[in-house]
Amino acid sequence: xxxxxxxxxxxxxxxxxxxxxxxxxxxxxxxxxxxxxxxxxxxxxxxxxxxxxxxxxxxxxxxxxxxxxxxxxxxxxxxxxxxxxxxxxxxxxxxxxxxxxxxxxxxxxxxxxxxxxxxxxxxxxxxxxxxxxxxxxxxxxxxxxxxxxxxxxxxxxxxxxxxxxxxxxxxxxxxxxxxxxxxxxxxxxxxxxxxxxxxxxxxxxxxxxxxxxxxxxxxxxxxxxxxxxxxxxxxxxxxxxxxxxxxxxxxxxxxxxxxxxxxxxxxxxxxxxxxxxxxxxxxxxxxxxxxxxxxxxxxxxxxxxxxxxxx
Numbered sequence: 001x002x003x004x005x006x007x008x009x010x011x012x013x014x015x016x017x018x019x020x021x022x023x024x025x026x027x028x029x030x031x032x033x034x035x036x037x038x039x040x041x042x043x044x045x046x047x048x049x050x051x052x053x054x055x056x057x058x059x060x061x062x063x064x065x066x067x068x069x070x071x072x073x074x075x076x077x078x079x080x081x082x083x084x085x086x087x088x089x090x091x092x093x094x095x096x097x098x099x100x101x102x103x104x105x106x107x108x109x110x111x112x113x114x115x116x117x118x119x120x121x122x123x124x125x126x127x128x129x130x131x132x133x134x135x136x137x138x139x140x141x142x143x144x145x146x147x148x149x150x151x152x153x154x155x156x157x158x159x160x161x162x163x164x165x166x167x168x169x170x171x172x173x174x175x176x177x178x179x180x181x182x183x184x185x186x187x188x189x190x191x192x193x194x195x196x197x198x199x200x201x202x203x204x205x206x207x208x209x210x211x212x213x214x215x216x217x218x219x220x221x222x223x224x225x226x227x228x229x230x231x232x233x234x235x236x237x238x239x240x241x242x243x244x245x246x247x248x249x250x251x252x253x254x255x256x257x258x259x260x261x262x263x264x265x266x267x268x269x270x271x272x273x274x275x276x277x278x279x280x281x282x283x284x285x286x287x288x289x290x291x292x293x294x295x296x297x298x299x300x301x302x303x304x305x306x307x308x309x310x311x
Contacts, residue, residue, distance in 0.1 A: 033084065040088040046288040047295030048281065049101045051089065052155060053081035053146060056110035057117075060141045075145045082107060082149035106155040106181065107146030111164055112138060119251070122185060122218075124160030124194030132167045139171055147175050154180040158218045158283075161194035162201045169208045181213040181241055181279070189226025199230045206236050215241030218283040221268050222247065228275040241279035242272055246286055266293035270301050 040051050055078050063074035085105040092103065112135055113120035120126050127135075146154060156168045165182060172180055182205055187193045192201055198216070205214055214236075216227050221244040228240065247262040265282060272280055280298065282290055 036084055037088055042288045044092045046292040048291055050104045050106055051085050052106045052108045053085055055081045056108040057114050059115045062115050078142055078145040079149035082151055104152040106153050107151030109143060109154055109156050111159050121158050121160055122193050127161045127163040135167045136171050147178050156180055157183040158185045160185050160192055162196045165205055172210050179210050179212045182211050183215045183217040183241055186216055186219045186223055186227055189223040198227050202231045203234055213239035213241045213279055217243045218245050220247045221265055225271050239279055240277045242277045243281040243283050245284040248285055265290050266297040269294055269297040273301050
């Protein structure tokens, strides 16, 4: 078992940062293998030291519905995403034998709403109509598939509601020895997208020993600092993770729009580091060039801090 909580210089980036959120998203690990391999390579070469299984929207139901796959075939396709990430990592390690940080492969587990393809991962409205058991039964096969495929860490991400987060923590207990990052999506500098307090969500998740990192993703960069400040006085032993989207607006009808007027993502990095973030990267619409700038800025700030401490 890797001691992830001891790694304090991780740059987190998810591969579906460059993909559309639509029912056909899962075709990437079904058909477009060469495209996925290229994305992994580009992000690693840009400075990422964490890549993912690209299974954010992948579910057994989804593969069965959109590709007429059997349940067993769906499980194998989910696991294929992990296998491809492993293959790219091994090739990258062969070409870069002297890396300071061993690249991790995360198993992406998006919220129930992400697989409905109606934007409800940004509202969490479904938690009002589904029981914890129903959600757990739906998530279980995809989580088991990722664990059995050998991910280094699960990533429960873009979680809009505290209720789904607590259910996922309960489900995680069914897989002893498996660790996870748990990340919320937030609508402003205070609340998750479902309307609960991020501070409350953070404190309620702290009790799980299997959750080694808690954070925020697929949230506008301008909200991240306020969310981090809201938990500054909370005593905890978790790593803080932030990997926002580009800051653009998203709708089911039009997708993403409005990037031109936004400040670059790397301009926030120094403040996020000062507020305790140790996993920093990008989610939707964050490109390899953005990751390269983030990595450069992380190195600059780290060198500056080390220089001050030395003097």
